[in-house]
Amino acid sequence: MAAATFGFPHEHRLGKPADFKYVFEKAEKSADTYLTVLARVNDRGHARLGLAIAKKQIPRASARNRIKRLIRESFRLRQAELGSVDIVVLARSSARLSDGETLRNSLEKHWKALIKRCDSC
RNA sequence: GGAGUCGGCCGGACAGUCGCUGUCCGCGUUCGCGCGGAGGGAGGAAAGUCCGGGCUCCGCAGGGCAGGGCGCCAGGUAACGCCUGGGGGGCGCGAGUCCACGGCAAGUGCCACAGAAAAUAUACCGCCUCGUUUUCCUAAGGAAAGCGCGGUAAGGGUGAAAUGGUGCGGUAAGAGCGCACCGCGCUCCCGGUAACGGGAGUGGCAGGGUAAACCCCGCCCGGAGCAAGACCAAAUAGGGGAGCUUUUGGGUAAACCAAGACGUGUGGCCCGCACGGCUCCCGGGUAGGUCGCUCGAGGCACGCGGUGACGCGUGUCCCAGAUGAAUGACUGUUCCAGACAGAACCCGGCUUACAGGCCGACUCCUUUC
C-alpha cells in the first residue's frame, strides 16, 4: 500500500491537451514569485499532475529539468493529502535562479492552500 | 628550482531508504497488463546548427547553362570547408605556433583627400646643355637674374602606395647607360611522386595595389528533411457500391419524374410548417495509436603495415531510447566541497562554454654534482 501512496505512475500525469484545457477552464489558483499552481476537482479518485515549464521563462534545458524533478518529487510525497484533483504547475522566470530548498518550501505552501480551498468547494 | 610548449585523460566517491524508464528471466492474466528477481539508464561538449555523410520521400536518359561552395602539394576517409605529412611565408632564443597560401605579365572596374602624376604614363619645384634679353666685373671672356626650345627621374614635396634596391663607374646633368652583389623573368641541368629547393647560363627589367571587386582556371554539389516517411484507425460530415421495405400515376424498368403515405422535430392536440428512404460494405482520412528507434563507417584488447592521419586481421563485449518527455530526492561518511551544462533518427568534424585535477613528451634559464 505504501508503494501505491507514494508512487508516480503514468496514470497520475496529465497527458493530453484536453486534460490541460479542462484545468485551465475553471481552476483554483495559488501563486507566488516562483510558481503558479492551478487545480480542479476530477472524478478519478486520485490526483494528477501536469507541468507547464515554458522555454521562454526558463531558457536552459538543464534548469527546466531540475525544476520539473523538484515539482514531481514534492507532488509524489504529498499526493495522498491532495485528494481527487487535477493540478497544473507553471514556472515563472524567477524560478530559474532559485535553489531547491526555496522551491520545495514554495510548493508546500501551495499544496496546503489548495487542499483547504478544494475541501470547501 | 623557475618559466613555457605540445598531446592525451578525468569531470566527485561509497552506503541506505523512497520513486521513474527500457531489456531479459520466472509466475499470474480479464491479453490491457500486474507481481518478483537480475542487469542497464545523458555529455565532453549532449550546445551552436557552421560543414560533410548515412537513412527516408520527391525528381531524374545523358550533358550543358544558371546558382553556390572549395582553392600550395601529396595522402587518409563513406565524405568534408576535417585530419596527417611535406613545401613556402610570418612570429618566437627555442620546444613550437599562425596563414581563404591558384590567377591582376586574359579582359573590365575601383584607388576618396593630398599630389605634377594613381598607371598607354607624366615634368610642379629642382638639376643641366643650348639660344636670347638685361645688369655687373678690366677687354678676350665670365657671373647673376628673366624668358624660350629641349634633356633628366638623382634630390624635394604628397600619399597607404610613385615605375627594381645598394655601391662604384659614367655624364652637361642624369638614367640598367655600364659593372658587382641582391631581387625578378626566361632557358637548361640536378634532387624530389609533387608543391618546391639547389646550381649554371641568359635578359637589362617587361611586373603599382585590390580577385573576403566583377571575373578567369581547376575540382565538387538535384531538392527537402524523422514534424522525413510507412502502417492501424473511433466519432461526425460528405463520396462510391450492393441489398432491401413501400401507395398511386407517367414509364420497358420501384429509386428516373410527380403526388401521397410513413418517420423525426416544433406544439398539450389537430391543421400547418421544416427535415428525411433503411441496412450493410468499400476507399480517402481527422483525433488517437504503432513502427521508424537504435548493432553502429560501434567500443575494448592484441598483432601486423605505415613517419603519421589511418588501414588490415584475430578475439571479445552489447553500452540510453524517453514521448508533457525517464538519471532525482532525503540521510550518513569522506575529499581538494563538485564548473559548463540535459540525448530526441544516427554518425564524422569544426566552433563556442567550462571549477578543478591527473599523466606523458619536449624547450629555455638558474643552481648543484
Added chain:
RNA sequence: GCCGGUGUAGCUCAGUCGGUAGAGCAGCACAUUCGUAAUGUGCGGGUCGUAAGUUCGAUUCUUAUCACCGGCU
C-alpha cells in the same frame, strides 16, 4: 527538434559597384505671444549588437559570436 529573418540617434526607419552616416518624431536654446500650444531658426546627441580578419581605409566584404523575432505539430 527543423527552417528562415532582423540588429544604425531616446523612438520609428533610410543608407550599393568600400572613402569620415542621414530623415521624421522627441530633447535643448532663441524668436513669436500677456502666457501656453502651433509655427520659424539654430544646436547637441552614434564603440553602426560584439570580436577577429581582408583592405591604405569596413555600417558596407568574410568568419565567429551574442541578443531578439517569425514559421512548421
